[in-house]
Amino acid sequence: MNRRIIIVTAVHGPSAPFLPEAHESLCAQELPAGWEWHWVVQEDGTSDDVAPYVPDDARVTFRQGRPGGPGVARTIALAHADGEYVKVLDADDLLTPGALARDLAALEGDRDLGWATSRVLDLLPDGSTAGFPGDPGEGPVERGTLLDFWTAHDFRAPVHPASLFVRRDLLLALGGWMALPASEDTGLLLALNAVSRGWFSAEVGLLYRKWEGQATGQAAHVDPAERASRMAVVEARARALASLSRRCG
Template sequence: MRRRIIVITAVHAPSAHFLPDAYTSLLAQELPEGWEWHWLIQEDGRSDEVAPYVPDDPRVTFTQERPGGPGTARTLALALADGEYVKVLDADDQLTAGTPARDLAALEGDPTIGWATSRALDLLPDGSTAGFLGDPDEGVIEQGALFDHWSANDYRPQVVPGTLFARRHLVLALGGWMALPASVDTGLLLALNAVSRGWFTSDVGLLYRKWPGQSTSRPAHTDPAERDARMAVVEARARALSGLRWSSPPADRAPRAPAPPAD
């Protein structure tokens, strides 16, 4: 029986024409023997403008629901998530070759790691790319470390939330993506880090497209009052989860370090 990585994409009409590029990036992926991907494309709304861009591929499932924002669309897609892992892919972004395989190796290799992220590059309109400063070193990100950095740096995450790969049962346990107009990936990432360790890969895993129609370029996204409200809810959720002192896996089930040899 083959095992699956579920790639979840929320899409609305203005970004639908980028879906073929995202699909091409999925086709370039090589997974370990016995693994496959299943792409869930969830339209945020019901229109006739997205379906023409959805690939005709049995590994792709397209669904539509009434509009509720990207967080709602991604969470609704979980209803069809028939695999052990969830990978985020925005409709206008592209995965680089090898990304899901690297994420998978990190989580399959260590059951105490609940999620993974990777380096990202901005994909500019002229086709060139630009990097980010401040990426952490490759390796384990301890429980709570992302929140500490985020809260001390004007609510700017140390890693790119759009590169998230996570255990499906953890995403479900946390209620999926937050019901916010934006910052939903950040909210889920910080919630995951509140209850589990993560992994960061320094290889580039995502090309983050910059274009005039993207939601982060709209004035509402940077409106101070709305941003403050979003960040307050994201912070409160992460703090509440930390206060529960819940960890995944539970401390009594986490792998123990081998005992030192007897003298």
């Protein structure tokens, strides 16, 4: 029996038209012999807007549920994630060729690593791309280093949570994504780094689409009061996990 990577995608009506392109980027992935991927697409809601865009592919499972935000949708999708690894792919983003194989090689090559991320480029509306300044060098990300950087740089992590690849058991042990209206993926990333070493691939692994309908472009996302509250909870959780990990280790 093949070993499996589960791709988890949260989607709502406005982002659904991008699903076929995300599927194309998945189909372009090449994995080592004995490995396969399965895509779980979880709608954040129960509309009729998403299903028409879900690819007709036996490797794709489509589910719906009551709305709770992308973190809730991804977490509930784990009920259908029966693989050893979970890869995040937002509905409007694209994997680059080789991304899954590089993530897999890093974690299969070192059982002490719990997760991996990669370099990300913004995909702009005109089709051009733009990079992020200050990407770390390729290699392991030691425990606790993301929180240190994040707190010193206005709550911005040095690696992108949208490129996350993680061991399923570790993801479940941490409860999945945080129950926040936004920054739930950053919260998970910092929690993972509080208890486990990770890996950063310097090769571009994800194209992060920028478009006017994306959630991170909405005014509520940058509301100062809400942002401060989100960041406080994210930091407190990461510090608590780090403390517990040291005491238990």
